Amino acid sequence: MSTTTEIDLANPAPAKPAQARPRRGLRGNATLNFWLFTGPFLIGLIVFVFVPMGWSIYLSFFEARFTVSPSSFIGLDNYKAILDNPDFTGSLVTFTVFAAFIVPTTWALSLGLALLVHRIRFMKAFFRSVFFLPTAVSYVAAALVWKMSMFNGVRFGLANTILSWFGVDNVAWLANPDPPWYWLVIVTLRLWLQAGFYMILFLAALQNIPAELYEAASIDGARPGWQTFRYITLPQLRATSTAVILLLLIAAYQAFDEFWNLLGKATWGQPPLVELYKTALGENQDYGQGSAGAVILTLLILIITLFQGKLMGFGRGEESK
Amino acid sequence: MSAMSNNNWSRRSLFRAAAGMAAAGTLAACGSNTGRGSGSGDTLVQYFHAYGEAGTEQAIKRYAKAYKDANVTTQWITGSNFENKLFPALLTKNAPDVFEFHPQLQLVTSGQVADLSDIINPVKDDFNPADIASHTVDGKIYGVRMIDDPQFFYYRPSLFEKAKVEVPQTLEELIEAVDKLTTDKVKGAFLGNDLTPVQSPLIWSAGADTLNAKNEIAYHTDAVADGLSQLRKLFTSGNLLLDAPADWWDPSAFTQGLTAIQWCGMWAMPVIQKALGDDVGIFPFPKVGSAGKFSVTNGGWSMFVNAKGDNVDAAKEYVKWLWIDQKKYQEDWALSYGFHIPPRTSIAQSATKLKSGLPAEGVKLFSEYGHFDNIGWTQSMITAINDVIANSVRKGGSPDAALSAADKKVNAELKKLFG
Numbered sequence: 257m258s259t260t261t262e263i264d265l266a267n268p269a270p271a272k273p274a275q276a277r278p279r280r281g282l283r284g285n286a287t288l289n290f291w292l293f294t295g296p297f298l299i300g301l302i303v304f305v306f307v308p309m310g311w312s313i314y315l316s317f318f319e320a321r322f323t324v325s326p327s328s329f330i331g332l333d334n335y336k337a338i339l340d341n342p343d344f345t346g347s348l349v350t351f352t353v354f355a356a357f358i359v360p361t362t363w364a365l366s367l368g369l370a371l372l373v374h375r376i377r378f379m380k381a382f383f384r385s386v387f388f389l390p391t392a393v394s395y396v397a398a399a400l401v402w403k404m405s406m407f408n409g410v411r412f413g414l415a416n417t418i419l420s421w422f423g424v425d426n427v428a429w430l431a432n433p434d435p436p437w438y439w440l441v442i443v444t445l446r447l448w449l450q451a452g453f454y455m456i457l458f459l460a461a462l463q464n465i466p467a468e469l470y471e472a473a474s475i476d477g478a479r480p481g482w483q484t485f486r487y488i489t490l491p492q493l494r495a496t497s498t499a500v501i502l503l504l505l506i507a508a509y510q511a512f513d514e515f516w517n518l519l520g521k522a523t524w525g526q527p528p529l530v531e532l533y534k535t536a537l538g539e540n541q542d543y544g545q546g547s548a549g550a551v552i553l554t555l556l557i558l559i560i561t562l563f564q565g566k567l568m569g570f571g572r573g574e575e576s577k
Numbered sequence: 578m579s580a581m582s583n584n585n586w587s588r589r590s591l592f593r594a595a596a597g598m599a600a601a602g603t604l605a606a607c608g609s610n611t612g613r614g615s616g617s618g619d620t621l622v623q624y625f626h627a628y629g630e631a632g633t634e635q636a637i638k639r640y641a642k643a644y645k646d647a648n649v650t651t652q653w654i655t656g657s658n659f660e661n662k663l664f665p666a667l668l669t670k671n672a673p674d675v676f677e678f679h680p681q682l683q684l685v686t687s688g689q690v691a692d693l694s695d696i697i698n699p700v701k702d703d704f705n706p707a708d709i710a711s712h713t714v715d716g717k718i719y720g721v722r723m724i725d726d727p728q729f730f731y732y733r734p735s736l737f738e739k740a741k742v743e744v745p746q747t748l749e750e751l752i753e754a755v756d757k758l759t760t761d762k763v764k765g766a767f768l769g770n771d772l773t774p775v776q777s778p779l780i781w782s783a784g785a786d787t788l789n790a791k792n793e794i795a796y797h798t799d800a801v802a803d804g805l806s807q808l809r810k811l812f813t814s815g816n817l818l819l820d821a822p823a824d825w826w827d828p829s830a831f832t833q834g835l836t837a838i839q840w841c842g843m844w845a846m847p848v849i850q851k852a853l854g855d856d857v858g859i860f861p862f863p864k865v866g867s868a869g870k871f872s873v874t875n876g877g878w879s880m881f882v883n884a885k886g887d888n889v890d891a892a893k894e895y896v897k898w899l900w901i902d903q904k905k906y907q908e909d910w911a912l913s914y915g916f917h918i919p920p921r922t923s924i925a926q927s928a929t930k931l932k933s934g935l936p937a938e939g940v941k942l943f944s945e946y947g948h949f950d951n952i953g954w955t956q957s958m959i960t961a962i963n964d965v966i967a968n969s970v971r972k973g974g975s976p977d978a979a980l981s982a983a984d985k986k987v988n989a990e991l992k993k994l995f996g
Contacts, residue, residue: 322689404822409821410821410822425815431770431971520657521960521964522771523967524967538660538956541664
């Protein structure tokens with residue numbers, strides 16, 4: 257009797273997960289199940305990702321104006337032309353700077369939000385949803401809201417109304433590139449749209465940090481607040497942080513929608529994808545040169561990602577957590 | 578435990594949300610293309626950019642429905658970059674059979690538009706000769722003009738009187754007038770959020786042209802460069818309305834009293850007159866420099882047939898039926914929603930709505946100062962000049978340098994088109 261009820265406080269038995277009851281019909285054929293579950297996704301991946309990627313690489317070696325089934329092979333000429341195009345190379349530089357700014361900012365904001373929501377004692381689900389909701393908004397719709405109601409140039413725009421309380425004149429946020437207020441519009445929009453999603457990732461990671469760690473730290477004399485955060489929370493979030501930064505970096509280089517919709521016929525603040533869109537799908541319809549640019553951009557993202565992975569140890573997440 | 582269940586909750590509901598979104602996406606993709614006619618036979622798809630005037634979409638779909646020899650589906654393309662949706666679409670299997678656009682040579686040289694001479698030639702003399710000329714390459718006519726849209730300045734005479742300014746004759750006078758007209762509530766003028774709508778008038782008013790008769794660059798002159806510097810002065814004066822919620826093609830900024838002068842098109846005239854009554858006047862783009870001339874953009878839209886489509890003959894039949902034979906619909910299209918000048922002389926002559934008052938003044942500006950489309954002036958060249966406006970007027974770079982940069986792009990394009 258006593259042997260079964262006695263609880264060994266010092267050596268708790270490891271929690272055993274309840275045995276999952278195998279469902280009828282799905283037992284046995286693991287191969288079939290594997291293909292059943294991954295098949296549709298794989299087909300989509302091949303049709304919508306790999307085939308276009310291959311096609312694009314193929315196009316990049318051809319003179320492909322006004323056609324996607326070209327016949328005249330021109331070797332590396334498209335690559336030379338696109339690298340000679342100052343608009344494209346300039347956009348690569350601009351967006352490396354943009355990424356260097358937006359990635360840490362979004363990372364810090366989403367982590368901050370996650371910490372706040374994690375610690376809140378009431379209406380947790382409400383706040384979590386409120387911060388997550390903007391993720392569901394389309395970039396185009398949000399860009400229009402930012403452009404037409406918040407940062408329009410007339411006196412009743414939200415931003416200009418607030419400025420007018422302090423006696424500041426109307427600002428043409430997007431039309432006038434000097435001073436470059438358009439970055440404020442773009443950065444606030446991006447933060448609003450993205451922070452919620454990454455907050456959810458951090459929140460999940462925070463909930464996975466064992467409470468015992470904090471208890472142990474507190475017994476060892478760690479002060480709650482900065483010290484605990486710095487030496488317990490942050491290292492525990494390392495894997496998530498790495499993933500988040502990686503995703504943010506790729507997203508920054510892939511920026512398109514809000515820039516396209518906010519800046520219109522400008523020559524500044526043009527992300528690489530907008531330049532490629534103009535080359536390939538604009539009035540020139542030079543799919544060869546556009547594809548060459550896409551290949552260059554992909555290589556660039558690949559190199560930066562690998563470098564970042566090396567720096568932060570992506571894939572070594574489990575042991576370095 | 579609570580953390581555990583929370584995890585489950587978020588994972589499951591995230592999955593559910595994702596599945597829901599995917600389902601919604603699929604449903605949206607299945608969304609119906611309304612506007613399908615009830616006729617029989619071939620199926621045709623036509624592309625139109627979204628006209629702002631109320632009733633236009635219904636009108637286009639009504640005409641299509643009345644056509645009995647084919648099912649005509651209308652794609653009403655919203656957004657401000659119609660060409661960016663049209664051009665790529667023309668390369669795909671889902672390309673429209675019939676589409677509206679402006680006459681541009683690259684569409685002809687790349688074989689994307691069909692020769693419509695056989696359907697237009699019988700009624701050629703009933704069209705405005707300039708509209709035929711702008712669609713003709715080597716004696717073949719490639720598009721049917723539907724409407725001519727002159728673009729000019731609208732102004733409020735009452736505000737002019739209050740500020741004691743006259744209708745400006747030169748760009749300098751315009752800049753002065755705009756300064757006097759600007760108050761803390763009303764800006765002096767609105768030339769579009771990016772100023773590109775006035776890029777061609779600026780060139781014409783400076784006594785230059787986009788291309789000369791030999792299809793060489795004609796816009797790169799000192800007068801044009803000076804005009805750009807003056808426009809820069811206007812841009813930085815703080816007197817221009819910028820970043821307006823509705824752009825230049827929509828008269829809202831003008832009718833809502835945000836600006837005293839606005840560059841807009843004839844199409845907006847009914848709405849403007851309804852909102853402001855008699856307190857509206859119009860004037861052409863003023864003279865730039867000593868050799869300057871007044872100018873007006875004679876824009877407009879034309880119907881083209883996709884030469885690479887599956888139903889070229891059926892598409893031509895439809896274009897002939899609607900835009901050659903059905904004068905009633907053509908008149909309805911030109912005059913019942915916004916005001917447009919009918920390119921058909923017979924319709925223009927009977928258009929009583931354009932015979933008096935402000936519309937008649939618009940027609941006068943159109944005939945006296947209007948510049949029609951030049952088929953050799955293509956989208957890449959227009960974009961090159963957009964960049965000139967962005968770099969020299971909005972960003973403050975040297976106009977001459979900006980024009981030289983454009984020369985490079987335009988010459989490359991000219992070489993491709995004319996060899």
